[in-house]
Each structure stands twice: as C-alpha cells, then as structure tokens.
Amino acid sequence: MDYQNTIAFAKELDSTDKLRDFRKQFFIPQHNNKDAVYFNGNSLGLQPKSTIDYLNQELEDWAALGVLGHANARNPWVNYHESLAEPLSRITGALPTEVVAMNQLTVNLHLLLATFYRPTRERFKIICEAKAFPSDQYALESQVKLHGLSPSDAIIEVHPKEGENIIQTDDILKVIDEHGSSTAVVLFGGVNYYTGQVFDMPAITYAAHKFGAYAGFDLAHAAGNIQLQLHDWQIDFACWCSYKYLNSGPGGVAGAFVHEKHAANKELPRLAGWWGTSKKNRFQMHPQFDPIPTAEGWQVSNAPILSMAAHKAALAIFDKAGMEALLIKSKQLTKFLFYILRDINEKHHRKVIQLITPQNAHGCQVSLFMLEQGREIFEALIDHGVIADWREPNVIRLAPVPLYNSFEEVWTFGNIIQTILNK
Template structure:
C-alpha cells in the first residue's frame, strides 16, 4: 500500500476501515473538549461503554439474591468464570478448558512456576530474556531462591547483541541448546514491553521441548495484540493481564493457560484451593483435592465477580471483531505511523525507531528513542492531549544520551488513522 502524509488520506483509510464502528464502543479521556489521542493501550486499555452496565447488573443480582446469587439468576456466580472462556480461548488460541481468568498476572506466574519450575541437581536453570519486565524478574529470582539456588547460576538471560536493541531468534535458540541439559524452564515474554518485538514463540517452544524443558510465556503485552496459537504450538503454560489490550479495567483479573496435556492430568503438581476442586463435590467439605480438569483446576478462591463483570463487555467486542481482523488493521495502523515518523527523519534523523520493521515481528507498538530532549518531547505531547508512555531506563547495555524511550501503541479496536496522523502532525510542530 502506498501511504500519503495527509489528513485527507488518513480519513479515507478510516472510511474504508471495517472495524471503525468499534471506536464508538469506548470512552476516551478528554482534552480541551475533544477526545485525547490515546496511545497507551499497552499499559491500560480504554473503558468499554457497556462495562458499567455489566457491573450494575451484578450489583442488582447481589441486591436481589444475596448469597443465593452464587446459584441462582441469569448467570450464577459459581459459573461466571465459564462465560469468560470463549473469548479468552479465541484471544490466545486455546481450547476453552485450557484457559481460566483468576488472580492477577504475577500471582498466576508464581502458580504456574509451582507446577512447571521444579528444579533438581541436574536441571535447575531458567532461560529468559534480559531486561524482562521487572515483575517477571522478581518472580523468577524469588522462585529460584525459594528452591535454594543462586540466581546468578540458575538464571540465564539472553540479551541483544552489542549496539542492538532487539533479540535474534538464533541467539535465543543457541542459549537453549547450550544450557539445555541443565534447563528445566524456558520463560519468555511473548512481546517485549520496551521494544514491541514479538518473539518467535513456536520456535522457542520447540527448542525448549527438544532439550526436555517446559516452556511458558508472559503474554501481558501480546494477548489481545498479536495472533496466538498456544494449543497448536504446544506451549506448556502462559499468563497474561487483561487490562492492557483486552480493556478489562485497572488491575483486572489475569488469564492463565495450561495445555491440555498437563491440565487433564490430576497428578500435575500445583497449589490447590477450594475453587479448583471437583465442582460436583465442592460443597461436601471433604478432604482430598480432586482438581477440575483443565486450567480451572488451578483456581484457588471464590471469583471476584465485580471485577469479572467489565471483562464481559470487552470480551463481547473481541468475539465480534475477531483477532484476524484486529491484527490486519493493527499492521496497517502501525505501518502508517512508521511511514509518518520516517517522513520526519528525511532531513535529519530525529526519531530512532527501535521496534522491528517487519510487521510480523512487532505488535501494535512503535518505540522510538529521541536523544536528550526526549522527556521534553513527551511533556509537549502530553500538554497537547496525547496520552502515551515514557520510560527512563535503558535497554540491556544501553548507555548515553539515547536513554529512555517513547512508546506509542495504536490500538486497532479504538484508534483511527486520523489519530495517528494527528500524532505525527504534533511531532512535526515540536520545537525541540
């Protein structure tokens, strides 16, 4: 497609967009009487207009039925989590019984590591990306220490090559091969939060399995963003948050995936709780944990219904739009943003894009370094109604004046081509 750097072209693209009506299903923060240019779905997605309606329905349910709401009404609370399975399975490419919405992301990561990080004298290493999101680093380090190992020996981090921002798949696979005999778990993000790079999850999974390790992914920035096929890839487990691209509300419950090859084995080790016990016998109050087949067998506690409710509003929209259509629009939106930024670099290199140029290797995100005036640029954008993200820290090994990055996430569910054009227009006018 041949792009043009004009407002008329952006509006023509919007007129041809088959998903344009979904934008009207979300509530935007306002700036000087108009919608903000909201590009922060990689941190917190916008509120679906029907979220409040779903919450009010459960408040009414509680008011009218009290505790009997667990068993009576249109959707009894003991069954509520099942209503979230179809969309969750669609988003991550799973069977419905392989997914569960519960807890929060890092809690679920710990629960999955209880099951899939079981080190011994021969196999005790975890292979992960250098510069992973801090919560993952802390979780992994604490799990390693809990089992009595030294993180310096047990954690193998794969870093970008000197002077580069992105990981090479061959370097990841080489690390797995090199440490394979001592590795029990390969744990990567599906998409790097800083650069927007999508990792080759099928290749990483296959490599991990070849050396006899389990393979899991933190999909916090990938779920609802890029195509996923966890079941077909044979991934052992995955976790994700639902408040970013899945637009389920601040701190919304997390998702977890457990492949059927593990979820349907009662002997798969796990921490047990009442809500993961055999549904037919749950209220008999007997000893002896009998896990529900599938990912639901990892549930611990009664579900947070009022936190689940807005998820239904978001999930309905994902099922209606469909991940293939969302991904197709996402690639066009991000490519248009890339084109516009490149146009601003013709006379002098102002914005250094560190996100992969290949659309297949990136999500709905462009991250760019801006040199020593980057924070001033971010403040200027904020003052002009742009909501995006600034990160002060460096990539692994990165030093000097290019420290820090502006992340822009044009989200296909509610961002438009005109949004992208207006953002680039502000960059054009920036006097920094």
C-alpha cells in the same frame, strides 16, 4: 500501498476502515473538550461503555439476592468464570478447557511455576529475556530462592548483541542449545514491554522441548494484541493480564493457559485451593484435593465477580470485532505510523527518531528512542492531548490499537512532533 503524510490520506484510510464504528463503544479521555489521542492501551485499555451495564447487573443481583446469587443470579456466580473460557480461547488460540480467568498475572505466574519449575540437581535453570518486566524478574528470582538455589547460577538471561536493542531469535536458540540439558523452564514475554518486539514463540517452544524443558510465556503485552496459537504451538503454560489490550479495567482479572497434555494430568503438583477441586465435591468439603482436569484445576479461590463482569463486557466486543479483523487493522495502523516516523526523519535530513521496535516482529506497540529533545517532545505531546508513555532514558511508547484508534490520530501524532521539531 503508497502512503502519504497528509490528513486527507489518513481520513481516506479511516473512511474504508471496517472497524471504525467500534470506537463509539469506548469512552475517550478528553483534552480541552476534544477527544485526546489515546496511545496508551499497552498500559491501560479504555473503558467500554457497556461495562457499567455488566457491572450493574451483578450489583443488582447482589442487592436483591445476597448469597443466593451464587446459584440464582441471572449469571450464577458459582460458574461465572466458565462463560469467559470460549472468548478467551478465541483470543489465545487455545481450547476452552486450556484457559481460565483468575487472579492477577504474577499470582498466576507463581502458581504455574509451582507446577512447571521443579528443579533437580541436573536440571535447574530458567532461561529468560534480559530486562523482562520487573515483576517477572522478581517472580523468577523468588522461585529460585524458594528452592534453595542461587539466581546467579539458575537464571540465564539472553541479552541483545552489543549495539542492538532487540534479542535475535538465533541468539535465544543458541543459549537454549548451550544450557538445554540443565534447563527446567524457558520463560519469555510474548511481547517485550519496552521494545515492543514479538518473540518467535513457536521456535522458542520447539527449542525448549528438544531438550526436555518446559516453555512458558508472559502474554501481558500479547493477549488481544497479536496472533496467538498457544495450543498448536504446543506451549506448556502461559499467563496474561486483562487491563491492557483486553480493556477490562485497572487491575482486572488475569488469565492462565495450561496445555491439555498437562491440564488433564491430575497428578501434576500444584498449589491447591478449593476452587480448583472437583466441582462435584467442592461443597462437600472433602479434605482431599481432587483437581479439575482442565486449566480450572489451577484455580485457588472463587471468582471476583465484579472484575469478571468488566472482563466479560470487553470480551464481548472482541467477539463482535473478531481477532482476524483486528490483526489486519493493527498492521495497517502500525505500517502508517512507521511511514510517518520515517518521513519525519527524512524531512529533517537526519535521524531524530530511532525506531527500536522491529518492523518485522511487532504488534500494536511502537517504541521510539528520541535522539533529540526527548523529554520536551513528550511533554509537548501531553500539552497537545496525546496520551502516550515515557520510559527512561529517552523512549516514548505508543500503542495505536485497532478497536478505538484511527489513522487520523496517527497522522495527528506525527504532525505534532513535526511542529515541535520545526520550532
């Protein structure tokens, strides 16, 4: 496609966008009585207008039924989480029995590591990305220490080459080859939170398995953003949050994936809780834990119904839109954004914006390293009603998401930066 840096061209793209009406299903933050340009869905997705109806139904049933709502609510609470498995499986490329909505992301990561990180004298290392999201770093360090090991010995971080911003797949595979025989787990983010780089999950998984290590992924920035085929890629375990691209509310209920080859193995060790035990025996209060032979067997507590109601509202929108259509529009939005940013550099006859997101491996998120006036430009964007994200030292993170962002908003963002630089 021959792109043009004009509002007319952006509006033409919007006129042919098959998903354009989905924007009407979300509340858009306001700035000076107009819709803000909300490019922060990588931190917190917008609220679906239907969320309040889903929540109100559960609040009404709670008010009318009290504890009887567990069995008699219109959506009985005792098995409420089961209704989320199929829509989550479509988003993650998994079997419904391999996914479960539960807890928070880092809680789920700890629960999964309790099963899959079982270090021995010969096999004790964890290979991960350097500068992963801090919560992952804290989780890995604490897990290693719980086993009486030193993080400096057990945690192997893969860094970008000097002078580069992203980690090349070949460098990841090289580290796995070097440490594979002593590695227990390879754990990466599906998408790096800072750069927006999508990691080659199938290649990483294959390399880990070649040495007998488990492969796991933090999909916080991947779920609802990029194509996932967790089952077919033979990934062992994964977890994610729901408040970013999945639009399920601040601190919304998270999710977990356990491949069926492990989920059906009731002998796997785990940190057990009563909601993960056999449904037939759960309320008989047996002292012996009998794990459900699906991903549900990693549950520890009963479902947070109000949080799950918000999650259910958002997943219904994903089902209506379809992941295939969302992925197509996502690529179109980011291609247009890349074009706009390159055009800004060309018009200034010098590079004022450095793209640190790889153009051949990305989702919705595009990260810009501002070479000039970074903080001033970010603050000016706020003044003009653009809600983006700032990361030190000079990075602006943007996420034009296909459910509610438009091509005109991408053009508007670029035009604001152009106006600021012209001054």
